[in-house]
Every structure is written in structure tokens, then in C-alpha cells.
Amino acid sequence: MKVSFPHMGNAYIPLSALLSNLGAEVIVPPRPTSKTIDAGALHAPEFVCLPFKVNLGDNLRALQMGADTLAMVSGMWACRFGYYGRVQHRILRDAGFEFESILLGREGVGAVYNKFRDTVDGNLTLSWLRAFRAFKRKAEAMDAIEKSAREKRPYERDRGSTSAAMDEGLRLVHEARGLKEADRALDGARELLDGVELEDVMEPPLKVAVLGEIYAVLEPSLNFDIERRLGEMGIMPFPVMSVYKWLFRPLKTDPSILIEERRARRTARPYIAYVLGGEEHQTISGTINAARNGYDGVIHLYPFTCMPENICRAILPRLESDFNIPILNLCLDEHASPTGMTTRLEAFVDLMLQRRRSRSKG
């Protein structure tokens, strides 16, 4: 079985570990670029949300690279994401590709569990356990590396050195086979990151919460790698979500994530009374928390026509005045350009600096 799945940040690292432990050959398409998006947009319905187009582009690449199975989560949710797998796979079949689908969530756990009966030699349950352990270990390593890079970047002496160390560290983890090797890879990655030269900065960096539609927040190809961009502008980004949480939230194995979700819903309730099916509670509560914790601003990212975030977008100006915190809305689509983004970020940074200065004066 040659299996592939669409990109979501660095999620391919733990997911590859999971699937290869189940005896599948994993095909990881190259990181999405504007070409991927264009290819996806060509086959996608015209005004479907951007993540759909990127995912479709990833799948196309994977099929061209020889994948014979495509995996995707899918389900009965209030938002479009639940239909991605179904519609994308149909589009690809109509375009003449032949492949097997794994639709996690729609097919039930049992069906997915059994899909790997032929690829595993030996006991299936044991393989799943082993695969899950590897998945978890690598997800944790990935999260630790991302976090450490995020904290270092604003202080780095040579611009780009943190990201270089991070990429190298992630590569080590991705290539590690087995748990022991993964641990060693994480140590190696830590060393690399510790080796990044830092310098003293005059003022503490601006603190910015980054939130919005989950894919727009976590997938660098969609948001022009905003986390890195901000870090290299000397700003400390605080993403409200992480790939790690995104992977583990539906598994319900980590109580702290569930508690945090519930808390977010509660904070958001005065503004959004019902579940809308996206990250709306994180967006609203993230903004409120950012203001309460004294952040300098909030960056709200969402794909063009994204339903839950459109609603948030209508509510955020109210939060901006209720909680007195500046918010930058960035709407992403396939025509967005990195220069446009830079200009808007720079203007926003100026605004935040000004506010900080006038505050410390007054």
C-alpha cells in the first residue's frame, strides 16, 4: 500500500511514523506551493474554501508520485471540512485516477483498523499500538522543536538561523526509525537549536496572538509562514492552536486539550452562543485572553469565504473596542501575495509599537 495524505504543517512527521509502522509505504508530497494551489484550484469548485484547493493539490501530487491510497479525515460536521475527503476523492476519480480511500471518521474505526490487515505481518493490534506510540513520540518531538524555535526566533543574531536549525532538527526526527532513534533525534535537534546565537534586545518583543481558521493558522504555505515572518521581525507570536493539539484533540486522549476546549467555549459564549463547527470559540476566546494577558495585538487569519471565521470577523471589531486590543484581519486566497502581507504586517507592527509607547508614557 502506498498511502498519502494532504499536508498540515509538520503533521506529516508523526503521520508518516504511524502509517509506516502499519506496514504502508508513505508518500509525502512536497510542501505545497502556489503551484500546488493552482493545480488544486483548477479541479475544485470555484468558491470552495482555500484549504480544499490546497489539499486537492497535495492529493494530485501524491497520485502523480505513485500513491495508490489516499487518507483523509471526514465526518458529519457543521462545516465544509467534513466533506473534503468525499468530494475531493470523487473529483480525482472523475479526473481518471484510481486509488483506495481511507476516510477516517466516516468509515468507522473498525473499518480503518482492518484496512491494514494485509500490510502488517504479525499481530495487527500490536502493530497499531506500536504505530500509535511512534506517532505520539514524534508528535511530541515535533511540538517541542516548533515551540523552542518560536521562542528563540525574535532574539536570533543571524536572521534565519533558528529556522535553519529547526528544519534540520525536524528532518532528523522525521528520518528517525524507532522510538530510541526518535529520542536521540530530538536531543540532536535541541542541540542544534541551542547552538543558535542570540543577542540582547533593547525592548521585550511585541507579543501577538495568532488565531483564526485552523488550516490558515497552521499551514505555512497558506499564511506565507507567518510565524517565521513575525519572529524574524522581532515579534513573539503565540499561535492559539498547534499541529500537536490538532492531531490529538479528536483522539480525546489528552485531557488538558479537552479542558482547554471547554474553557474556550465558555469564554466565547457571550459572543457566540452555539457551536458553529470551526475554530470560532478559539478565535473569540483567544482574542479575549490575549487582551487579558496584556498582548500587543491579535492577528486573525482565515481563508476567503470561510464560514465560521466570517462570523468571527463580524464580531471581532466589537471585541477590539470592548477589550481594547488591535486586531489585524488577514483574508487568504489563492491570489494573496507575500508582499501584500508584509506591507500589512509592517503597518500593524508600527501601530502596536505606537500603542506600547503611548501607554508606557501615559
Next chain:
Amino acid sequence: MSYYRYFPLWKTLLEGSGAEVVLSRRTGKSLLENGVRHCVDDICVPVKLYYGHVLDLKDRVDSLFVSRVVSVEKADCDTYTCPKLIGLPDMIKSSLEGLPPMIEFVVDIQNMSLKTSAKKLAKDLGARAGTARKILSRSLDVQARYEAELLRGLTPEQAMEKVFEGGNGEHEGAAVGERNVNIALVGHEYLIHDPFISHNLPRKLKSLGANPILMSEVPQEVLEKELCRYPEISWSYEKELLGAASYFLGRDDIDGVMLIIGFACGPDSIIGEIINREVRTPLSPPLTTLVLDEHTGEAGVATRIEAFVDLIRHARERQ
């Protein structure tokens, strides 16, 4: 946005409780423009329209009646309408200034019956328990009659006229087969029946000698039977579109199907694709998709419809 679904219920309920019902004016250019100006740019047209209607009303009333439609069917699995219908009151509340107090009508059939919702509303309006019960049963009654008229093929406008004014709603030949070209319309009713945004689509079809068949004529059982053939959908209104499309596309007395979708409508972008790819077969009558937004000109719509009707007529002549 649920005017075409629940207005008879609301009206009876509100008037019965002693309130005077003031409706926003019919959609027009300035109303829509006003809505667009106060709205998020990339939101769907119907929400922009709704904003326009709210703005039209806000200075003329003492309180504003808004609906929040969360779920409209009782099922074992989760069902929803659309995130925007669920979050509509939240959006309005947070983004418009100077609104009168709001009365919120929540439809959440998954968790409470329509009757409970109506009861809540009557209570909010301060009706006494005794009268409340009477008003309640009368409004549910009117609502049921309205829905029955829709099933007979009346447009919402005709059906309302009939229910409220006892007119006969001039039921002009909506039965399948009477005119020479039967065109089924599949799409959200707040698009198709808004005379401004759809540029009077049903009437335009009639003037071309075609016979528009509305989705609201298809009984619930038929929709459900059709839906069994496809994997589950969680959006109830989109299920109706899918079921109706599947029903119409499988009939030989329907000459064409028009799928009317709103620009930037999230669920439609998915369901349109599913209808085009999973439902349509080589034997189906022709299917065309018409995307409406605030910039769609009257002429554009007219041309599309004429072309579609011509196509059907030509195809028939050739046979």
C-alpha cells in the same frame, strides 16, 4: 432569512401576543447596498441581504425579531443548518450599532420541538399562560396550512396570501406537464424567491413559456427516499437540495433542472459539486448552475435562462 419558512408562524404568534408586526421593505438596490456596506466582504449574499433588512427596520421598530436556526430535524446524528444561520444573531448583535432590543427565536429541533420554541417566544412576549396556549395552537395551525399550500406548488408569496387573506392564491397551472417546458428550481428559497436577488427568476421562466417547478412541492417522504441513495449529509437544508435534485434529475417529465446557488455560500459549494458529480447521470435532464451575487445583473440572469430554455426546446425538436 427564514421568512419563507416560518413567517406565518411568527406573524400569528406575534400578533396574537399583542405585538404589531412591521416587515422590512422588499429588497431593493439601496437596501442591499446598505447591507453590503455593514457586512464582512466575503460573506454570502443572503447574509448581506439580511443585514440590509435589519438596517431598514432598526429605526422603525421597538424591538427586532431575529431567528436563529440551529437544527431543523430530529436525527440520531448531528445535523445543522449552516454556521451562518446559527451565528446570525451573534453577528448582528456585535456588528451593528444602535439596534433596538432583540427578540430571538431559536429553532433547534434536535434539542427542542418547534412548539417549545414558540412557547418560549410567547412567554418572552408576556402572553398569559391561557392565551398563550390558544395562540400557540393557532399559529402552529396556520404554519401547517402554509406548508400544505407550498406542497401544492404555490410560491411562498401566493401561499402566504392565501393563508392570511383567504384569497385563492391564483393557482396557475403548476401541475407537472401542463406547459411545454418544465424546469425544476433547486436552491435556497431565500435566493430563489427574493425578487431582487434572483431577478424574479420564477416569473421570468413563466414569461418564456416555461413552467417553474419548486422544490417546496416535493414531499418530505420523497426527499428522504432519494437521500437514502447517498452518503449522509449533516446540513439539513442542503439535504433538501440534494434530495430534490436527485428526484428531479431522475424524472422524465422534468425537462431541465436549474441549480441556483449564492456566491460565497459554503454549503452550496460542496453540495453543488456533489449534485454534479454523484447525482447527475448521462440519462438525466440537462442541469445548469446559476450563481447569484449582488453584482449579478438582470440581463445576465435573463440571458442564462433564455439560453437554457432554448437549449431544451432545440433538443426536443431534434428528437
